[in-house]
Amino acid sequence: DSGVTQTPKHLITATGQRVTLRCSPRSGDLSVYWYQQSLDQGLQFLIQYYNGEERAKGNILERFSAQQFPDLHSELNLSSLELGDSALYFCASSVGMGTDTQYFGPGTRLTVL
Amino acid sequence: ILNVEQSPQSLHVQEGDSTNFTCSFPSSNFYALHWYRWETAKSPEALFVMTLNGDEKKKGRISATLNTKEGYSYLYIKGSQPEDSATYLCALNFGNEKLTFGTGTRLTIIP
Numbered sequence: 001d002s003g004v005t006q007t008p009k010h011l012i013t014a015t016g017q018r019v020t021l022r023c024s025p026r027s028g029d030l031s032v033y034w035y036q037q038s039l040d041q042g043l044q045f046l047i048q049y050y051n052g053e054e055r056a057k058g059n060i061l062e063r064f065s066a067q068q069f070p071d072l073h074s075e076l077n078l079s080s081l082e083l084g085d086s087a088l089y090f091c092a093s094s095v096g097m098g099t100d101t102q103y104f105g106p107g108t109r110l111t112v113l
Numbered sequence: 114i115l116n117v118e119q120s121p122q123s124l125h126v127q128e129g130d131s132t133n134f135t136c137s138f139p140s141s142n143f144y145a146l147h148w149y150r151w152e153t154a155k156s157p158e159a160l161f162v163m164t165l166n167g168d169e170k171k172k173g174r175i176s177a178t179l180n181t182k183e184g185y186s187y188l189y190i191k192g193s194q195p196e197d198s199a200t201y202l203c204a205l206n207f208g209n210e211k212l213t214f215g216t217g218t219r220l221t222i223i224p
Contacts, residue, residue: 002156002158004156033211033212041216042202042214042215042216042217043157043202043204043212043214044214045211045212045213045214048210048211055210056209056210056211058211090156090157097210098144098145098206098210099144099145099162099164099206100162101147101159101162102147102159102212103159104149104156104157104158104159105156106155106156107156
């Protein structure tokens with residue numbers, strides 16, 4: 001158990017819908033990262049927050065957005081969902097940034113029908 | 114585009130044998146290299162973070178080396194056990210706060 005929690009574990013929804021994925025980092029960690037793993041693809045970095053501020057952005061679609069709240073938990077919002085958005089979404093946290101080890105949560109499996 | 118290449122893609126090893134695999138990356142812009150172990154139906158588990166050329170890290174039967182000048186890292190597993198079966202991921206930090214992951218080496222230990 002890494003200490004990073006994610007909810008829900010599984011999510012099934014329809015195309016066009018909007019969902020919110022939630023992540024609570026390890027106690028004391030200030031950075032939260034979101035990753036997407038689609039079928040037959042490696043882990044793709046989406047976005048990073050550090051102490052409430054966006055710090056780095058990957059190939060995140062405009063339909064996706066995220067935020068980190070004052071209590072340091074983070075939410076990833078996915079809207080106008082398409083079939084291709086079906087994937088495993090991981091959250092990771094670290095103490096700071098740069099070379100710090102990232103600890104991964106259990107992931108949320110999103111299925112868009 | 115900064116690519117991280119891992120080889121081989123998959124590997125079958127007899128229990129008790131030792132094995133190793135490679136992570137290759139462009140040597141420019143190197144900042145840090147991370148190794149993760151990812152078991153099926155679980156989340157990636159951090160093994161090592163390496164930053165300096167010549168770094169060697171060890172955790173039990175697993176060790177890793179780093180050559181930043183030529184752009185590669187080796188992960189070694191000594192005396193493989195069935196519980197070592199997993200996908201081993203290499204990820205690079207090129208100084209821009211994000212990790213770029215390789216596609217992993219899938220290791221299967223044959224009892």
